[in-house]
Every structure is written in C-alpha cells, then in structure tokens.
Amino acid sequence: MKTYLPIFVVVAVLALVPFVTASNVVLNFLVVTLLIALAGQGWNLLGGYGGQYSFGHAAFFGTGAYVTAILQVQYGINAWFGLLIGIAAGALVGIVIGALSFRWGLRGSYFSLVTLAFAEVLRIVASVAPITGAGVGTLIKLDLRPEAFQFQSRAPFYWIALGLVGLSLIVVRGIENSRFGAYLVAIRENEDAARALGVDTFSVKLAAMIVSAAITAAAGCFYAQYFLFLDAAIAYGTWISIDALLAPIVGGVGTLFGPLLGALIIKMLGESTKLVTGGAPGLDLAIYGLLLIAVVGLAPRGIAGLLSALVPRRFRPPSVPEHHHG
Amino acid sequence: MAEMLLRIYAISKRFGGLLAVDKASFNVRPGRITALIGPNGAGKTTLFAIISGFLTPDEGRIVYDGADITGAAPHMLARRGIARTFQIVQPFAGLTVRENIAVGAHLARPNRVDALAAAGEVAYAVGLGTQLEQSAATLTVAGRKRLELARALATKPRLVLLDEVLAGLNPSEIRDMVPVIRKIADWGVTILMIEHVMQAVMTLAEQVLVLAEGRIIAEGTPQQVAADRQVIEAYLGHGAAARMISGAGHG
Known part of the structure; x- marks a missing residue:
C-alpha cells in the first residue's frame, strides 16, 4: 500500500482547491489541465512504459467523446452509462489498431505513423458521417442535473476529473x-x-x-460532458494527440506523475503565451515545438527526471524489496 | 537416441543467394556442455537463432525433449525451457541489474516481489551480487556478459544457448567466467555454447561440433576435433593440415 501513498496525498491536496478558490477561470484551467493529464496518462502507459509512441491518441479520445454524446443525443441513454460505454468503445478501437499494427510487427516511427493515420481517417469519417452531425457537430442538450452528468458549478466537474486522474494513477501504479x-x-x-x-x-x-x-477515451467522455459540444476537429483533432504525448514527455516519460506535471506546465505555458501574444493562431504550437526540442535535448526524462536527479540518493525510496512472500 | 535433449535434423537456412546453414544435423545430450565452433561466418549464430525461434528454417526439423518445435516463437520456447544469450549483449539499459534479471525470473514467478528476490539469488550465483541496484548501462563488458547469463538462468531453463559469452573478455575475466559456466552445468542445465576462445572450449566442453560453411564437418571430444584434418583446413585454409604435418616432420 505504501507505494500508493503519494497518489492519495497528491489527490487529497488537489481536492481542496475548490475550497480555496471559487474562481471559474482557475477551476476551468485546472479542469482542462486534469483532462490533458488523464489523456496523457493513457498515452504514457503505452508510450512511456511500453515505448510505443502513438501519434494518434485522438482516435481513442474522440471515440470516447462521440460515443458518450451520440448515445445521449440520438438514443436518450443516460450520460453516466454513456461514459462507461464510451470507455469500452475507446478500448475496442485500441484493440483494432493495436492488433493490426502489432500483428504486422510495426515498430518505432512506423507504428507512430499508422496511429496517426487511423486518427486522421476517423476524423475525416466523423466530419462527413450523419451520425456525428457531420460538419455541424453534435450538441448535447443542456440538462444541469447530476443524474445527467451536468452540474451548475465547476467544482463537481473538477472533482470528477480529479477522481478519474486519481483512478488512472492507481491503475498505472498497480501495473508498475x-x-x-x-x-x-x-x-x-x-x-x-x-x-x-x-x-x-x-x-x-x-x-x-x-x-x-480506455484511459484516454475516459478523457474524451469527460470532455463531451464538460463542453457539451463536439465536432470532428475537436474530437479527433491532432491537438489532443499532441497534448496527450507532450504532457508526459515534458513531465517525465514513463513516470507516474509525469503526465500530471507536464499537463500543468504546458497548459500554464499555453495560457501565458495567449496573454502575451493575444492568441495569435498557431503560436502555441510553435511554443510547444520549442518546448519539446528543449525537453528532449536537455532533460530526456522530463521534469520528473530533473527533480529526481536533484534529490540526494539517500532520500530516495529503496528499490530493494523489503520483505519476501516466499 | 531417446535420451537426447535436442535433435537437429538437416536444418537449412538461406538468405537470398547465401546458404547460411546447409543441412546441419546434430544432437545434444542432456546435462552436458556441448560447444559449437567454426570459423567466422560459418553460420553458428544463425543456427542459434533458428533453435531459439528467432528465425524459421527453410528446411529441416528441430526436436526438443521429444516434441517438434520447428518454427515455434521465442517466448514459447523460453516457456518450454530453452534460454539464450546474445552475442551482442542486449541489456535493458534503463533498468537496474536486479530489474533486468527479474524479467527472466518472472517466467516462473508472477509476483513482482518474488521475482525481484529470485533475481538477487541468480545475480549472486553469476558474480553480480554487489551490483544489483546499479543501472545495467553502467556495467563493463564482462558485467554485461554476466548479466546476459543471469537473465537467461533466471528463466530456469533446461537448455541454455550461450552465444560467445567469453568474447571481448580479457584473460583474467575469462578465468573468472569459466567456473561460472561449469557451475551452471553442475546444476544439471544442458549447455550449448558458441565459443571462439579455444582454451575454454577445451576445458569445458565434453562434446564439440564444428560448423564450416553451414555444414557440420566434425564432431567429437575436444581432442578428437582438434586433431581433425578437415577442422584444421576449415580454420587455416586448404592444404594447411598437410603443410603442418610436413612442417612438423621437418622441424
């Protein structure tokens, strides 16, 4: 249980934020950050721990988002139930892409390109298919009841996003x-x-x-409920594929808290860029590009790697197992 | 013949125009050290890759422990008890020595704590006990060779294929490594080793197979093989055996 303690501490501290500030700007910023952290944790499991760099995690994010939205809009299915189906649908897309690319032994950049291609195909299909609302997009009807996974204030959304991130941290720590x-x-x-x-x-x-x-699809499902609007460029757009890989790489690839740390950094950087430049289109991507080059060149293990290099060895937890089961 | 652990029947492997292994046949008895020697490019490593499932032979059959394993995947063979080391060492460079060995130990031990503990025991057996928590990337060549050995042993194999575990080591490192290999054989693990360090082959192996141009050209005890005309010619060139004998006569 000891290895889960840092997760509980981090989640408990973050859970207090809505009691400190009621500012919608701050909470909105943090909800989006947690969303990226969640999507990034999904990417981190495959890319950070498994070394399989996907450029197309939008395929899972978008599937989760669309399934949650369409089930409500077209079939009147409850949003909470839609969330579960959305996660399952994302996992199913993972099976298809994974089985096809790994069966044919795609490694390295070939795997990356194939994932990118799958996400792009889904984006193009979603932009013309009637069921997704094609070019018009899908609007989820406003229904501010907790039963419908919609809330008056931002705080419950924040706690749910935090809960999902906490769950993803526990899953990944368990896998570690x-x-x-x-x-x-x-x-x-x-x-x-x-x-x-x-x-x-x-x-x-x-x-x-x-x-x-499944983890990245959960972020997509949450996105749909939070913003209540989807189109192909949002759900399957390259923005989420980039954020999902940038957050863990900046924060510390293959580390538990890397995605959360990285999401915080890139979102803060993104917001301050907007303030300084007044939101010139494409400039945030240019900044991201520079950041990526800097991290890969100067701190290949990300911010988490830099931090652990600063902590003296004797303060680190021992990696030797302290007890044997037999 | 029923007591053979591994039987190779007329294995051939072609890479484009090059016939790397040409109808090679041999047997490996259980609980022995068998050495596979031969000049560079003879096809030894290709043969190892075929036995361990990394390559599929174009022709021939491999029978291990009475079952046909031709074309089986490497991980399936590892589960059946065939482990291998790589000539060019392949450490998990980002992991510690203990974590490296634990990957092998996990084959028989699903539990993480058990596997890490077992990794420690194997590390001590091959002389890596003091470097357990060190990153594998910091090991010397000799250390990496030991790590290859330790990981393979951690899978609890019945047959281990050692691909030049002594290559690149200095004489004193070789002297340290030879007893480790003998100890593994004493545990009852069957060893098939590719080796160029003849002094080690002579002291360790009970059976020697000589591969040249993809074919097994000689087979026997180290002394028999060392005196074999064909073997001398394969190493030193055509006519070398005759020159050596006449040279000895003159001298």
Whole structure:
C-alpha cells in the first residue's frame, strides 16, 4: 500500500482547491489541465512504459467523446452509462489498431505513423458521417442535473476529473508493480531480449494499448460532458494527440506523475503565451515545438527526471524489496 | 537416441543467394556442455537463432525433449525451457541489474516481489551480487556478459544457448567466467555454447561440433576435433593440415 501513498496525498491536496478558490477561470484551467493529464496518462502507459509512441491518441479520445454524446443525443441513454460505454468503445478501437499494427510487427516511427493515420481517417469519417452531425457537430442538450452528468458549478466537474486522474494513477501504479508492467518496460528497453526471456510481446503490447486507449477515451467522455459540444476537429483533432504525448514527455516519460506535471506546465505555458501574444493562431504550437526540442535535448526524462536527479540518493525510496512472500 | 535433449535434423537456412546453414544435423545430450565452433561466418549464430525461434528454417526439423518445435516463437520456447544469450549483449539499459534479471525470473514467478528476490539469488550465483541496484548501462563488458547469463538462468531453463559469452573478455575475466559456466552445468542445465576462445572450449566442453560453411564437418571430444584434418583446413585454409604435418616432420 505504501507505494500508493503519494497518489492519495497528491489527490487529497488537489481536492481542496475548490475550497480555496471559487474562481471559474482557475477551476476551468485546472479542469482542462486534469483532462490533458488523464489523456496523457493513457498515452504514457503505452508510450512511456511500453515505448510505443502513438501519434494518434485522438482516435481513442474522440471515440470516447462521440460515443458518450451520440448515445445521449440520438438514443436518450443516460450520460453516466454513456461514459462507461464510451470507455469500452475507446478500448475496442485500441484493440483494432493495436492488433493490426502489432500483428504486422510495426515498430518505432512506423507504428507512430499508422496511429496517426487511423486518427486522421476517423476524423475525416466523423466530419462527413450523419451520425456525428457531420460538419455541424453534435450538441448535447443542456440538462444541469447530476443524474445527467451536468452540474451548475465547476467544482463537481473538477472533482470528477480529479477522481478519474486519481483512478488512472492507481491503475498505472498497480501495473508498475506487476509482472505485466515489468514485461512492458522490458519491451521498451529491448524487444528481442524480452522475447528471449519468454515475453509474449504481441499480447503485452496489445494489453497495454487497450488500457491506454480506455484511459484516454475516459478523457474524451469527460470532455463531451464538460463542453457539451463536439465536432470532428475537436474530437479527433491532432491537438489532443499532441497534448496527450507532450504532457508526459515534458513531465517525465514513463513516470507516474509525469503526465500530471507536464499537463500543468504546458497548459500554464499555453495560457501565458495567449496573454502575451493575444492568441495569435498557431503560436502555441510553435511554443510547444520549442518546448519539446528543449525537453528532449536537455532533460530526456522530463521534469520528473530533473527533480529526481536533484534529490540526494539517500532520500530516495529503496528499490530493494523489503520483505519476501516466499 | 531417446535420451537426447535436442535433435537437429538437416536444418537449412538461406538468405537470398547465401546458404547460411546447409543441412546441419546434430544432437545434444542432456546435462552436458556441448560447444559449437567454426570459423567466422560459418553460420553458428544463425543456427542459434533458428533453435531459439528467432528465425524459421527453410528446411529441416528441430526436436526438443521429444516434441517438434520447428518454427515455434521465442517466448514459447523460453516457456518450454530453452534460454539464450546474445552475442551482442542486449541489456535493458534503463533498468537496474536486479530489474533486468527479474524479467527472466518472472517466467516462473508472477509476483513482482518474488521475482525481484529470485533475481538477487541468480545475480549472486553469476558474480553480480554487489551490483544489483546499479543501472545495467553502467556495467563493463564482462558485467554485461554476466548479466546476459543471469537473465537467461533466471528463466530456469533446461537448455541454455550461450552465444560467445567469453568474447571481448580479457584473460583474467575469462578465468573468472569459466567456473561460472561449469557451475551452471553442475546444476544439471544442458549447455550449448558458441565459443571462439579455444582454451575454454577445451576445458569445458565434453562434446564439440564444428560448423564450416553451414555444414557440420566434425564432431567429437575436444581432442578428437582438434586433431581433425578437415577442422584444421576449415580454420587455416586448404592444404594447411598437410603443410603442418610436413612442417612438423621437418622441424
């Protein structure tokens, strides 16, 4: 249980924020940050721990978002139930993309490009298909009741987003401490060596893809309920694919808190850029690009890596198991 | 023949115009150290890659423990008890020595804590006990060779394929490593090793196979093989055996 303690501390502290400030600007900023952190944690599991760099996590985000929205708008299904179906649908898309690309042994940049292509195909289909509202988009009817997953104030949304992030942290920490997690990291470090040691690399990568897709899809479902509007460029746009990979890379790729830390940094940077430049179109992306180059060049293990390099060795938790089960 | 652990039947592997392995056949007895030697480019590593499932042979059959395993995937073979090391070491560079070995130990131990503990025991057995918490990237060549060995052993194999675990080591490191290999054999693990360090082959191996141009050209005890005309010619060139014998006569 000790390894979960930092998660509970971080989530408990963040849960207090709405009691400190009622400012909608601050809460809105933090909700969006948590959303990116959640989507980024999904990417981090596959990319950070498994070394499979996806450029198309929008495929899962958008599927989660659209399924939640369409089930309500077209079929009158409850939003909470829609959330669960949306997560499952995202996982299903993960199975399809994962099975196809891993079965054919795509590695490295080939895998990245294929994921990008899948996300783009989904975006184009969503921009013409009648069920998504095509070019007009999908509007979820305003219904400010908790039963409908809509709230008067921002605070409940904030706590739900925080709860989802907390859940994703627990899932990823659990994977870190498991054989599955060890195999996933082994594949990232050296796939052939992992195979020689009995790792079924296809199954491990596929399982990681499914959990990764489900987590990012949850962020999409939440997005739909929070903003109540979707179109193809939002749901399947490259913006979310970029944010989902930028947050963990900046924060610390393959680290538990990397996505949360990175999301906070890129969102703060994005907001301050807007303030300074008055929101010149495309400038935030240029800033992101510079940030990415700086992080990869100067701190390849991200901010979390920099921090752990600063902490003296003797204060670090021992990696030696302290007790044996037999 | 029923007591053979591994039986190779007429294995061939072609890469484009190059016939890397040409109808190679041999047997490996359980609980012994068998060395596979031969000049550079003879096809030894290709043969290892085929036995461990990384390559599929174009022709021939591999029977392990009475079952046909031709074309089985590497991870399935690892689960059946065949482990291998790589000639070019393949550490999980971002992980510690303990975490590296634990990946192998996980094959028999699903629990993380158990696997990490077992990794410690294996590390001590191969002489990496003091470097457990060190990053694998910081190991010397000799350390990395030991790590290759430790990871393979952690899977609790019945047959281990060692691809030049002594290459790149200095004489004193070789002297340290030879007893480790003998200890593994003493545990009852069958060893098939590719090796160029002949002094080690001579002291360790009970059976030596000589591969040249993809074919097994000689087989026997180290002494038999060292005196074999074909083997001398394969290493030193055509006519070398005759020159050596006549040279010895003159000298």
